[in-house]
Amino acid sequence: SxxxxxxxxxxxxxxxxxxxxxxxxxxxxxxxxxxxxxxxxxxxxxxxxxxxxxxxxxxxxxxxxxxxxxxxxxxxxxxxxxxxxxxxxxxxxxxxxxxxxxxxxxxxxxxxxxxxxxxxxxxxxxxxxxxxxxxxxxxxxxxxxxxxxxxxxxxxxxxxxxxxxxxxxxxxxxxxxxxxxxxxxxxxxxxxxxxxxxxxxxxxxxxxxxxxxxxxxxxxxxxxxxxxxxxxxxxxxxxxxxxxxxEELRFDIDLFQRKRNLMVDALREIGYRVSRSEGTFYLFPESPIGDDEAFVRILAERGILVMPGRIFETPGYFRISLTATLETIEASLPGFAAAFAAAAA
Known part of the structure; x- marks a missing residue:
């Protein structure tokens, strides 16, 4: 800023x-x-x-x-x-x-x-x-x-x-x-x-x-x-x-809460299992397939970069960071839907 x-x-x-x-x-x-x-x-x-x-x-x-x-x-x-x-x-x-x-x-x-x-x-x-x-x-x-x-x-x-x-x-x-x-x-x-x-x-x-x-x-x-x-x-x-x-600068809680809600609601509508985070700027959804690293690659093919759960010693999940702009998050949603469909195929 x-x-x-x-x-x-x-x-x-x-x-x-x-x-x-x-x-x-x-x-x-x-x-x-x-x-x-x-x-x-x-x-x-x-x-x-x-x-x-x-x-x-x-x-x-x-x-x-x-x-x-x-x-x-x-x-x-x-x-x-x-x-x-x-x-x-x-x-x-x-x-x-x-x-x-x-x-x-x-x-x-x-x-x-x-x-x-x-x-x-x-x-x-x-x-x-x-x-x-x-x-x-x-x-x-x-x-x-x-x-x-x-x-x-x-x-x-x-x-x-x-x-x-x-x-x-x-x-x-x-x-x-x-x-x-x-x-x-x-x-x-x-x-x-x-x-x-x-x-x-x-x-x-x-x-x-x-x-x-x-x-x-x-x-x-x-x-x-x-x-x-x-x-x-x-x-x-x-x-x-x-x-x-x-120390006088403030984190924009309202903006990040909007981004969290947008992403959680959209992912759930697609079919992902994801908790609504109470803090941080991360989400930790379940991978729709057991191999979270393979699913991360499916997302990457659609221009979406996330971290596999194996990095956190928790296979079967992946981490999303909400530090992207609201516009970028909105633009990513079709890619999340396409990746979910590809994983289910």
Whole structure:
């Protein structure tokens, strides 16, 4: 947007001789992020709880390394964001994958509880979820907190949540987003600005600590040390200076809700089985044939590019992104109908 470009252009203008020097956690940027997060999550975050990173990738990597030792286990649900496994393995940790409720796309808390062992150190959540669009309700998050408290007491070792929340401002139908940090203080919040600003190439995000986290000051120190030790995981100076203005920009919920409704209603009329996503800008329909990769190729032949469910370790589905224009989405509908007919033939 023009406002986005103007914010970056203004931040490029030096205010002093050290404007382009090493910049670690610019105070104004941290305060802007903390203020925004306080309004969203209704927890009293302080500026020092915000650790600015080069996007959500780095925030998750920092959280993994801050509390887990090599060989520890990390539990997450399928379908996941497709780079969780790479981040877990790079940290020397062991991925443990569990299924979800296929009817609701909600967490399967019994499966999570059954997967916990004495080596479990972290549970990764993504809400609103990529790729399903599910927003985990408060009741689910409360029950998960109870599961993790009980398991931590039983194993004698605290289990942490890493809450991956790059879409926490993208929630539809007037729903209120609830973060796992509201229910469980042994948690990290990983955020990326790339989704709400639709600018993923400009790498800026943060790792936030909840105000009630035990030993919070020690954890702040550990994360600061890791940001240097892992290769200076701070955003470039210009993005940090621009952040207060970037926080003022708003994602067009109404437009994306219109795009979601248009696509869901049209796909259902064609015959697809698809849930109406509660958040994110994705849909995760079932493939009309078992081989989702083959169906993705059928769509591609008609000029429609989507991602197969196998990328998300969930064969039989495919992911649609609604970041195209409304006109492009409307123009794609005959292609979706033709692909469905071809698959049924």
């Amino acid at each position: 023009t406002a986005y470009v103007e914010a970056l252009r203004d931040a490029l203008i030096p205010r002093h001789e050290l404007w382009f020097a090493y910049t670690m956690n610019d105070p104004a940027a941290r305060e802007a992020a903390a203020s925004s997060l306080r309004r969203l999550v209704n927890l009293p975050f302080e500026a020092d709880d915000i650790h600015l990173t080069t996007g959500g990738f780095a925030a998750i990597a920092l959280a993994l390394k801050a509390v887990a030792d090599p060989g520890d286990e990390v539990v997450y649900s399928l379908p996941p964001w497709f780079l969780y496994e790479s981040l877990v393995l790079e940290a020397g940790l062991v991925p443990v994958k569990v299924t979800i409720d296929p009817a609701t796309f909600d967490l399967d808390l019994d499966a999570i509880a059954a997967a916990i062992t004495p080596r479990t150190r972290i549970v990764i959540l993504c809400t609103p979820n990529n790729p399903t669009g599910r927003v985990y309700p408060a009741a689910t998050l409360q029950r998960l907190a109870a599961v993790l408290d009980e398991a931590s007491a039983r194993t004698g070792r605290r289990i942490y949540i890493v809450s991956d929340e790059p879409y926490n401002r993208i929630v539809y139908d007037g729903a209120a987003f609830r973060s796992p940090l509201e229910f469980y203080p042994h948690a990290f919040l990983a955020y990326s600005y790339g989704k709400t600003l639709l600018a993923p190439g400009q790498r800026i995000g943060y790792l936030a600590l909840p105000p009630a986290m035990p030993s919070r000051e020690e954890m702040r120190d550990a994360i600061r040390t890791l940001q240097f030790a892992t290769g200076f995981l701070f955003p470039n100076a210009v993005l940090q200076y621009a952040l207060p203005r970037l």
